[in-house]
Amino acid sequence: MNCKKAQALLSAAVDGELSLKEQQEFEAHIAKCADCQREFREAQKTKNIIREKIVRFKAPQSLVNSIIRLTETTTG
Amino acid sequence: MKTERLPETIQRNTPMPATPRKNRQPSSGKTVSQQERIKQEEFQEEAVAHINALYNYALHLTMNPDDANDLVQETYLKAYKFFDSFEKGTNCKAWLFKILKNNYINKFRKNAREPGKVDYDLIKDFYHSIKDAQSDSEDLNAGYFKSLMHDEVYQALNSLPDEFREVIQLCDIEGFTYEEIANMVESPIGTVRSRLYRGRKLLRGKLNEFAKKYGYNTDTEEST
Ligand SMILES: [Zn+2]
Numbered sequence: 398m399n400c401k402k403a404q405a406l407l408s409a410a411v412d413g414e415l416s417l418k419e420q421q422e423f424e425a426h427i428a429k430c431a432d433c434q435r436e437f438r439e440a441q442k443t444k445n446i447i448r449e450k451i452v453r454f455k456a457p458q459s460l461v462n463s464i465i466r467l468t469e470t471t472t473g
Numbered sequence: 474m475k476t477e478r479l480p481e482t483i484q485r486n487t488p489m490p491a492t493p494r495k496n497r498q499p500s501s502g503k504t505v506s507q508q509e510r511i512k513q514e515e516f517q518e519e520a521v522a523h524i525n526a527l528y529n530y531a532l533h534l535t536m537n538p539d540d541a542n543d544l545v546q547e548t549y550l551k552a553y554k555f556f557d558s559f560e561k562g563t564n565c566k567a568w569l570f571k572i573l574k575n576n577y578i579n580k581f582r583k584n585a586r587e588p589g590k591v592d593y594d595l596i597k598d599f600y601h602s603i604k605d606a607q608s609d610s611e612d613l614n615a616g617y618f619k620s621l622m623h624d625e626v627y628q629a630l631n632s633l634p635d636e637f638r639e640v641i642q643l644c645d646i647e648g649f650t651y652e653e654i655a656n657m658v659e660s661p662i663g664t665v666r667s668r669l670y671r672g673r674k675l676l677r678g679k680l681n682e683f684a685k686k687y688g689y690n691t692d693t694e695e696s697t
Contacts, residue, residue: 408669412644414651443673446680447645450626456528460542464521464549468513 398426403433411440516556520549523566526647527573533642534577544580548573567653570643574657625683629676637672640665 403426409415410423427434527548531541551572552559559568630638636658643654644665655662 404670405666408666408673409651411673412651412669414666439677440670440673443677443680444645446626447630447641447676450624451630451646452624452627453525453529453646454532456524456545457538457542460528460545461521461524463546464524465517467546467550468516468521468553 398422400426400430400433403427403430404436407433407437407440410437411444512556516553519559519565520552520556520569523569524549526566527569530570530573530642530647531577533638534574535581540581544573544577547576547580551576564649564653566647567649567657570647570649571657625680629679629683632679633672633675637668637675640668641672641676644669 403423406415406419406423410420415423427437524545527545528541531544531548532538535541535544548569552569559565630641633641639658640654643649643657644651649657651662651665654665658665660668
């Protein structure tokens with residue numbers, strides 16, 4: 398596997414979306430390519446930052462209630 | 474809107490409290506068929522459970538709590554009408570997201586942002602409306618909004634072109650698979666892959682900019 402192929406697979410490697418064969422080839426490549434390995438680690442960290450830091454809001458209770466009411470008054 | 478209630482924040486992965494499952498008897502005034510009642514219960518269990526995720530997605534798309542509210546309501550109305558066509562056993566959350574996205578496109582098409590462009594005015598307005606609301610009700614979640622406004626990660630994500638922001642959001646925040654994302658954004662899986670790759674690269678650049686500008690340590694540098 399060359400760097401170009403490794404980069405094409407990089408996001409899928411971060412997200413666990415590679416096939417077993419791709420995974421093995423990718424791992425073999427980053428084991429000997431420092432550049433791709435660094436990029437892989439950085440992409441992983443970026444993903445983790447987003448997962449941990451983005452603020453999530455709770456749907457307002459009025460909205461939840463109106464959705465529940467909706468199913469009781471609407472005939473599908 | 475000055476009197477608007479600020480959204481509350483939640484911990485990630487907090488399960489929705491189960492919808493109370495009363496064994497509803499047909500009310501005396503209105504007869505609900507047995508079939509309809511089963512549908513209601515299934516819908517509440519399967520679909521209403523995802524309301525927080527949908528609300529957040531709508532907030533990110535519209536940047537406006539009122540519009541997000543409307544969008545989620547319309548989505549559920551449509552979803553309930555077509556609930557029979559939902560394939561049991563498939564991902565209900567993905568199905569709802571797709572409906573919401575389509576609704577959003579139809580509703581806001583006129584003002585829709587061009588793919589790859591960021592409407593900075595909209596983002597600015599969003600932050601301003603938060604600011605206004607915050608000064609009106611200092612105690613109500615003000616802390617959260619303050620942290621949101623100053624949050625470099627949030628701003629970095631929002632400054633990405635839509636096509637990148639969207640896949641990152643669907644993948645990293647909502648945890649959808651590539652196949653589900655490809656279906657939602659109506660692009661091949663290869664496109665999802667490359668958008669995630671480029672999006673994360675862009676994002677990393679933005680985070681580093683913020684880190685430099687504000688002297689934050691994003692703790693993303695390897696000390697190798
Ligand atoms: Zn390489």
